[in-house]
Amino acid sequence: MRIIALLRGVTPNGKNRIPKMSYLVEILEDSGFKKVETYIQSGNILLETNLSHSEIASKIHDLIFEKIGAELSVIIKTKEELEGAIKENPFDDTYDFSRIHLVFTNDNIDDVKLKKVREIAFDGEIFFNGSECFYMYLPRDASKKKLNNNYLERQLGIVCTTRKLNVIKHLYSKV
Template identity: 65%
Template sequence: MKKIILLRGVTPTGRNRIPKMAYLAEILTEAGFDNVQTYIQSGNVILETALSDETIRKLVHDTILEKIGADLSVIIKTPAQLEMAFQENPFDETYDLSRIHLVFTNDDLDTEALNGLSQTDFGDETFVAGSECLYLYLPRDAKKKRLNTNFLEKQLGICMTMRKLSVIKRLSELSLLF
């Protein structure tokens, strides 16, 4: 079964840097995953496996930690979940598409905490909860930047990772090709 791996915490330099995505694909293939494809340097992987999500998460995490030294959280989604997230985007063409971000987690979201966030005034920034992810509109000229992964993780008490709408669209497309 195809899975999309979204790594949380990849940095361009320092401890959580992945030197080359081709090397990441190589070590994940060596770990036993099939048809491993990577997309851009921020830690997006498409692979095939029959393993459970819990086993995938541990194997990907431990392989990266052992071979690269990066301690990254692993968010796992199916192609159908990514396609649904892309299709449910609540922002229309009047929004700058490059400023739309989708936030994913493996964890269940606390409905009460989500309702509280949904009713919060974030100024120029917009927060919307969807069925597969959280949607953020983060205009470049927002006066006060509040909505980010760290803030949401603290508010919801879970691990999350953020991707631009264009990245999710491309990952969804790529997952259908391979």
């Protein structure tokens, strides 16, 4: 089965840096994953495996920590989940396409906490929740940016990772 693994916390420098995506591909293939590809340096992996989602996330996390030293969370998604996320995008052509972000998690969301986040006014920023992900519209002119990945993690008690819509569309086309 073809899977998408989204790494949370990849940084260009420091302890959560992945020096070369080609090395990441090599260690994942050496561990038994098939047809491993990466897309851009921020930690997007496509691969084939028959392992469960939790086994994939755990194995990728442990390999990266052991071989590279980076402590990264791993969010696992399928082609169908990405397709659903793309189709449910609540933002039409009147929005700046480059400012649409999708937030993915492996965690279950507490309805009470989610309701509180949905009720907050984000001063120009927009938040929606869909069945496969959260959607954020983050305009350049927002006076004080509040809505982001770290904020959602704190408020919802989850681990999540954010990607621009165009990245998700690209990953979907490659699955």
